[in-house]
Amino acid sequence: MRVFSDMWAYLSDGANWAGSDGIAALLGQQLLLTVTALLMAMVVGLPIALWLGHLGRGGFLAINISNVGRAIPTFALLALLVVASWPGTDVLGPYGRAGLATLIALTLFALPPIITNSYVAMREVAPDVREAARGMGMTGQQRFWRVELPLGLPLVVSGLRLALVQVWATATIAALVAGPGLGQIITDGFFRSNYGKGIAGALVVAAVALVLELLAALVQRAVDPTRRGTPSGGHTDALSVTGATVESPAESVG
Amino acid sequence: MTLLGAADDPSCYSRLVNDWVCMDYVTDRQQEIVEATIQHIGITVVSVVLGLLIAFPLALLARRVPRLESAILGITTGIYTVPSLALFPLLVPFTGLTATTVVIGLALYALTILVRSLLEGLRSVPDDVRESATGLGYGRGQLLLKVELPLALPVVMAGLRVATVSTVALTTVGSLVAYGGLGNLIKDGVLTNFRAELFTASLLCVVLAFALDALLVLVQRMLTPWTRGVRA
Numbered sequence: 001m002r003v004f005s006d007m008w009a010y011l012s013d014g015a016n017w018a019g020s021d022g023i024a025a026l027l028g029q030q031l032l033l034t035v036t037a038l039l040m041a042m043v044v045g046l047p048i049a050l051w052l053g054h055l056g057r058g059g060f061l062a063i064n065i066s067n068v069g070r071a072i073p074t075f076a077l078l079a080l081l082v083v084a085s086w087p088g089t090d091v092l093g094p095y096g097r098a099g100l101a102t103l104i105a106l107t108l109f110a111l112p113p114i115i116t117n118s119y120v121a122m123r124e125v126a127p128d129v130r131e132a133a134r135g136m137g138m139t140g141q142q143r144f145w146r147v148e149l150p151l152g153l154p155l156v157v158s159g160l161r162l163a164l165v166q167v168w169a170t171a172t173i174a175a176l177v178a179g180p181g182l183g184q185i186i187t188d189g190f191f192r193s194n195y196g197k198g199i200a201g202a203l204v205v206a207a208v209a210l211v212l213e214l215l216a217a218l219v220q221r222a223v224d225p226t227r228r229g230t231p232s233g234g235h236t237d238a239l240s241v242t243g244a245t246v247e248s249p250a251e252s253v254g
Numbered sequence: 255m256t257l258l259g260a261a262d263d264p265s266c267y268s269r270l271v272n273d274w275v276c277m278d279y280v281t282d283r284q285q286e287i288v289e290a291t292i293q294h295i296g297i298t299v300v301s302v303v304l305g306l307l308i309a310f311p312l313a314l315l316a317r318r319v320p321r322l323e324s325a326i327l328g329i330t331t332g333i334y335t336v337p338s339l340a341l342f343p344l345l346v347p348f349t350g351l352t353a354t355t356v357v358i359g360l361a362l363y364a365l366t367i368l369v370r371s372l373l374e375g376l377r378s379v380p381d382d383v384r385e386s387a388t389g390l391g392y393g394r395g396q397l398l399l400k401v402e403l404p405l406a407l408p409v410v411m412a413g414l415r416v417a418t419v420s421t422v423a424l425t426t427v428g429s430l431v432a433y434g435g436l437g438n439l440i441k442d443g444v445l446t447n448f449r450a451e452l453f454t455a456s457l458l459c460v461v462l463a464f465a466l467d468a469l470l471v472l473v474q475r476m477l478t479p480w481t482r483g484v485r486a
Contacts, residue, residue: 076460169337
């Protein structure tokens with residue numbers, strides 16, 4: 001297992017962390033990419049999905065967008081964007097080589113989980129709660145802000161959490177098409193048969209992914225107004241298959 | 255050769271033209287494309303089946319020992335969180351630069367989805383159905399095979415569809431270790447700026463995902479004839 005000692009040597013050498021293409025700089029770059037893309041997807045996706053969910057319209061689109069998003073390989077979309085004449089491989093400020101192409105791909109892949117979960121979050125508010133709010137004389141806006149949004153928030157946040165995981169993974173893959181981010185260490189190590197380096201990069205990427213997921217899970221717990229979150233596969237769980245993300249389309253076909 | 259080539263119109267996948275959509279490429283490189291597609295299907299199917307084989311006992315264990323449930327779900331979710339480009343390298347020290355690396359990685363991802371859908375499916379079986387079966391004298395094993403699993407099937411199949419579609423997409427990343435099926439063509443397309451190759455391989459990936467999904471829907475219809483006409 002010489003690769004492990006190589007990996008350790010790579011990670012413990014301070015020189016590999018410093019500099020413009022060191023681990024620290026690439027980590028910062030990938031975090032910047034991730035945050036930017038997630039924010040852009042939230043700005044675009046959240047208002048539309050929440051509003052559609054409030055009105056109860058466009059459910060077919062909101063739910064199937066996740067299924068379509070899942071079928072498109074992130075690698076293929078990134079490759080298409082990079083090879084196309086626009087956006088191509090142009091450097092975009094701090095986002096690095098092929099920065100724009102990467103940001104577009106990241107945002108596109110963050111949208112499906114955000115849209116589907118936010119839509120379902122609004123629809124899954126219990127009908128009697130909704131009716132009670134209406135009976136109390138609340139207007140549509142009041143119902144949205146004071147009833148539906150607080151009750152649906154955990155599911156909305158679980159969509160954001162899923163999007164975060166997706167964006168981080170896609171940002172890593174960007175390096176496979178000569179894009180920015182930590183994946184560069186992985187692909188560079190592999191293409192030059194320096195496997196210790198590749199595995200070191202993978203370890204850093206995986207560790208950060210787990211930390212991000214944990215932070216997101218904490219946020220999700222914090223916003224649950226009822227605090228009866230069922231972490232083991234209840235409806236609030238983003239990965240749960242009978243949960244919001246796939247149930248309706250999958251069942252209606254059968 | 256170059257002189258002769260210049261006399262004709264350049265092929266739509268020549269360096270000069272480099273079209274995205276080019277049927278000449280598909281006919282000329284047919285063998286390469288077919289081989290990549292077969293490798294892609296092979297890796298996908300083996301991964302999902304392997305994932306299912308591991309997920310099944312795990313789900314049963316989680317159900318039998320409730321204390322283990324959150325541990326199993328926590329660990330599988332943790333694996334799911336690791337990006338594929340990072341997961342494959344982490345497996346390389348154990349499995350080398352082989353198709354096994356890709357298959358194990360993809361099976362681990364499929365596993366997460368499948369364990370959850372198996373648990374959800376079994377949980378969706380109504381208690382009174384279970385009690386009636388027990389009252390009729392079904393033992394534990396028979397109850398599982400003849401009552402619970404068939405009733406859980408719609409939910410399990412939903413999970414299997416999600417797992418299959420995402421595995422088709424993720425297989426492309428296997429090109430890191432040169433076993434990525436159509437992903438190998440995509441990678442080559444990026445490196446050599448070969449648009450027809452890149453576009454054809456990407457399109458085939460998506461088509462493959464939807465074809466396998468449709469196939470699973472058909473299988474589900476055949477396996478659960480009683481659900482037809484009940485749901486809208």
